[in-house]
Amino acid sequence: MNAPSWTDWTFDPLVVAAIAIAAWSYAVAYRRACRVAPKPPGVGHWLPYAAGLGVLAIALMSPLDEIGEQYLLSAHMLQHVAIADLAPALLVLGLRAPILPLGLPKAGLRWIAPGGKLGRFIHVATRPWVALPVWAIATWVWALPAVFDAAAASPALHALQHATLFYAGLAVWWLIVDPLPSERRKPHPIRLGYLGFTRLVSAAVCLPLTWLSTTLYPRYVDAPRAYGIDPLRDQQIAGAAMCLAEFLIFGIALAVVFIDLLGRDARLAERTDALLPRTRGTT
Structure with a gap:
């Protein structure tokens, strides 16, 4: 078997x-939101969405897919991070208001409204007591060596694995970002707590892979050594890459929240300063 190159x-x-x-539907919604929104969306919306689609394309159609199935555990784990974490986060960021709901036609609004069919499903699927356990179960079960190796060997099971990881990622990032106008939106610290929980769940997978001195996945122990990486080193690279990705995602989210809080404080200070002359004049 000829090992795939990174151009295949x-x-x-x-x-x-x-x-x-997905790209065409977003373009239609983006144009509609630009026409009707008081503050039209900009690059901060379409760029994350486009990047999310690009991440999915790389994860599913690049050589990463075949290399992960046949040769390297590290490639397979990196693919899972892209499908379950990075792509869903970028897509949901791109869908936040005003894309949703102002970019949708009336029929679409009825579907995602709290009483609509899709709206009811979204409401339940993105509750903390649903989205967070589903994320944890999907992350842990698919990482079990016997299940992981079986999925890599079966195209149907592999497709199911990717689908459940992707939709679990969408649900948990929808909960964290909350792109629809919502009375239930939680304060930043609570949503960071949700994100922190998902990082701890992932750490239970990546830390053992990084530090264990024995291999866990028989399929990759017996895989061809086409890329010159021995099984234990491959496993350690898989764990370290996952941990680094999780750390970066949490760090970036924390920085964004911190910057947003600073911006709110600055705006509050400006409004307060504007009132001071009036206040002084009345004393």
Whole structure:
């Protein structure tokens, strides 16, 4: 078997069609939101969404997919981080207001409204007591060596693995970002707590892989050594890469929240300063 190079892409028609439909639907919603929103969306909306689609394309159609299935555990774990974490986070960031709900037609609004069919599902699926346990279960179960190796060997099970990881990621990032106008939106510290919980769940997978001195995944112990990486080193790279990705995601989210809080303090100070002359004049 010839090992794939990093230029060997596989263009799955279903994946290409799904990404194309997602991109076209977003472009329509973006144009509509630009027309009707008091403050039109900008690069801070479409760029994360486009990046999320790009991450999905790389994860599912680049050589990363075949290398992860046949040769390297590290490539497979990196693919999972992209599908379950990075892509969902970017897509949900791109969908936040005013894209949702102002970018939708009336029929779409009825669907995502709290009483609509999709709205009821979103409301339940993104509750903390649903989204967080589903994330934990998907992360841990699919990382079990026997289950992980079985999924890598079966195309159908592999597709199910990717689907559950992606939708679990969408649910948990929807909970954290909360892109729809909502009375239930939690304060920043609580949403950071949700994010911190997901990082701890992932740490239970990546830390053992990084530091264990024995291999856990028989499929990758017996895999061809086409890239010159021995099984234990491959496993340690997989764990370290996962831990680094989780740390960066949490660090960036923490920095964004901190900057937002500073901006709010600055705006409050400006409003207070504007009132001072009037206040002094009345004393």
